Each structure stands twice: as C-alpha cells, then as structure tokens.
Amino acid sequence: MILPILAQIRTVARSGDTIRAWRMLSDAGLLQSDDVEALSLKGRLLKDRAARSDATERSALLAQAQAAYMQAAGVRPATYPLINAATLAFLNGCPDEASRLARAVLALLDNGNYEPETRYWLAATAAEAHLLLGDRTASQAALVRAMEAAPQAWEDHAATLRQFQQILARQGASTAIIDPLRPPPSLYFSGIIGLPENEDAAGRQIGEALDMIGPGAVFGALAAGADILIAELAAARGAALHIVLPTALEAFREASVARFGGRWPRRFDRLMEMAESIDAPQATRELSDAAVAKGSEIAMGLALRRAEAFATHAVALHVGRASDPYIASHRLWHGCGLPLRTVTLAQSTPPQGPPLRTASNKAILASVVPFAPGLQQSASGIHYVILDDPAAAMALGEAILRTSPGYGLALEYRTVLPTEPLDGEDGLALLLAPAAPAGSICMSWPDAAAMALHAPGYRFELAGDVITRQGDCPVGHYYPSPA
Secondary structure (H helix, E strand, C coil), X not given: CCHHHHHHHHHHXXXXXXHHHHHHHHHCCCCCCCCHHHHHHHHHHHHXXXXXXXXXXXXXXXXXXXXXHHHHHHHCCCHHHHXXXXXXHHHCCCHHHHHHHHHHHHHHHHHCCCCCCCHHHHHHHHHHHHHHCCCHHHHHHHHHHHHHHCCCCHHHXXXXXXHHHHHHHHHCCCCCCCHHHCCCCEEEXXXXXXXXXXXXXXXXXXXXXXXXXXXXXXXECCXXXXXXXXXXXXXXXXXXXXXXXXXXXXHHHHHHCHHHCCXXXXXXXHHHHHCCEEECCCCCCCCEHHXXXXXXXXXXXXXXXXXXXXXXXXXXXXXXXXXXXXXXXXHHHHHCCCCEEEEECCCCCCCCCCCCXXXXXXXXXXXXXXXXXXXXXXXXXXXXXXXXXXXXXXXXXXXXXXXXXXXXXXXXXXXXXXXXXXXXXXXXXXXXXXXXXXXXXXXXXXXXXXXXXXXXXXXXXXXXXXXXXXXXXXXXXXXXXXC
C-alpha cells in the first residue's frame, strides 16, 4: 500500500523541500507508477521544480508536470489534476489548450460527475478555471466563496493564492483581485526597556501601529518594557504569540524581566502561558549583545517563514526613543528589502541597567570527512572550520557538496563570550555532523531560520529530531539544488 509513503512525501513537499521529496518518490519506485495519487504528486513536484529552474529547463518540466496531471485526470473524474493541467498549459505558453481544459473543468463541476472534494477546493477550482478564461469577476466571486467556506484554512489559501499569482503575472494583470484575500501578515517586534509608569500614551502609539499592520502572528522576545506591551496589545487583537528568547528561559527572565521588579514578572509569565510557541536556547546562559542579535535574527526568520507558508508578507516593528542607535539586525532586515515600521515614543524613561556583555556570533561548519588540506581543525574525529559570517559558511558548505555530494555537513550558529575558548569541540556542529544526510547541510532549529536574513538563497527545511549526547535536537536540512 503506497498511501502512507505518499503522505510522507507530500508532507516533505508541503514544507518546501522539493528536492528531498523528489528523491523519496524515486527511492519508493513511484516515478513510473500509474496510481492516480502518485501521478498527481509527481505532477506537483515537477511543477515545484519548474518554479525553481531557469527558463531552458522550466518549459520541459512544466510539460512533464502537465503530462502527469493529464494521465491522472484520465483515470478518474477528479477536478484537482485537471485544473492543474490547465494552469500548467497556460504557464507554459499554451493558452488555447489551457482554455479548453479550463472549460472542461467548469463542465465537470456543472454536471456534478466528479470525485468528492471539499467546498473550499471546489470553489477554488472554479475560481482558477474562470481566471484562466479571463473572467476575473467570476473568478474573484468564486474565490471569496472558497475562503468563506474555510476561513481559517491558511495553508490551503496560500496554495491557491500562489497559483493565482503565477497566472496573473503571466497575464500581465495586477494582483488586485487576490490582495484583499491574503492572510494577515507576520510581524517581528522589538522594543526598549524603560516605559513611564503611565503607559497610556505608549499604548496608544503602539496600538495605532498594530491596527495599521493587522498582524496574524507576532514573533519576538519579552523584555520588561516595550516588548511586553507590544505582545499584550497584539494578543488582545487576536494575533498568535510566538516567543523567541535570546537565552535560556530562566536566565532571560532574571536578567531582562525580574530585575526590573514591579508588574513585569507577572505580565511576562502571563504572556508565556498564552504563547503558541516558545524558543529559548538552553545552552546560552548569559545575556549579551550578540545573543540578543542572534535571537532577533531567529525571530525575524521565523516571521518570514510563516509569511511565506501563508502566501502573505512580513513586517518588522520597533518601538524606541529618538536617541536610540541603529540596530544591526534591522540592517539585515533592510538588506532583504523588507518593511520596518518605527514607533518613536513621545514619553519614555532613560535606558536602564548596565550595558550588555560584549560577545560575538560565529558559524562553525563540521564534517566527519576532512575538508581541503589546511582548511580545518579537528576534534574527536570531526573536522571543522570557524567563520565570522554565516553566509560565507553556507557558501563554503554548498561548494563542498557540489564537488563532494557524498559529504554530510553540519552548521552551528553560536554566541561566544570573550572568556570562552572557541574550539568547536563541545558544540552542536560536531554532534550533528555524523547524523547529517549525504548531500545536505544539517543545522539546529530554529537557529536555521536566521539564514533567511543572512543568506536568503539557502533554505532549510525542518526535518525532525536528531538524538545527541546533549539530548534531542530539532534540525533543519539544506540540500543544494541540482547544478
């Protein structure tokens, strides 16, 4: 029975790891299968591969994907493969064939002789067929019906919106018919420590910014002050709360919340109970400037990943004083062309507490197989290199995998205090390297999300847990695209 195998492959495909999903389909011997579900999945993976290929290869992959969907549609009357075949024909420069198939889809929907499907997908399929036929009014009406039938099915909405965006781009049309239907954006937030006793003015300013952005989910830390106020106001507006701390929870609560006393610990604890997710690196016990920067980058990356998964966009919000220095992580955000809103408080108190300890963030790339002579250090039979720039580490890792695809590499993004020896021996990179699949770079999660800022071209996909002597470690894998 192949359904469990297809379900596993489909899960990997939905995560965005098309290359691994294709390998799994091939390893299962299903590339030549005439099973309808296998054919539809094959078509979907070929379509995803086409989206990441250059123009020369894209047309051939689109044609192969359409053929797989058409073979599936010929076996039984299902709307899913037929509408996908129509869209692929259109994207591959065959509008007449696309129109013929789109009319066949609408006829199938009208006569009711199709396999059972959800109300959402039936309406979304009709919307896509109308769009291919150039009837944007009917398309938008059907799409609204689809989303009203399943208002919280964000991932289904995202799949539809991405397909519509490709069609509209090919038509040279604006995205006006789908923009109002996009899920609410993801928000990364940060703020200062130090608010006046009366928070009313700050609350109004922050509330106005949140009302303008309208986030569906927010990502950030919870230091005493603006962080906590932002999180409270966002949660009150229905946003999902995702907490990303720069240190272990107990260390952060003591250094950034409890030491300021008053109402802050109670408010922090209440928000932690409300959070949908909490990420806090247990190995980082001391608060430092580098730890805060790394935590911000991870929170930003998670916000971007959520926005991508839901076919929406991400925004950053910083609440501070006019005299605040520019924040390094914001420079990374700007460098990716992402929007940053700043709220300058009309009232605030001077910065509180001693300055953060100075530290640095390093990238450690490790392998069980030696790197080039003279490039690496070694410890416990594992070879590793230490770099200042995660993007440079990723570029080096990819270059190694392209010349030696049998390698499995591990990457660690570590905060290092000046008093700590940096020999890599006790780090995650050396623990993960033996478990890294051949042809991949393995990195702990959610640290890997920070690569969305440092190296947007390198996408890690969540791949479960690796058991190490330090405990279970969630990881992501990066597989280079075929050259």
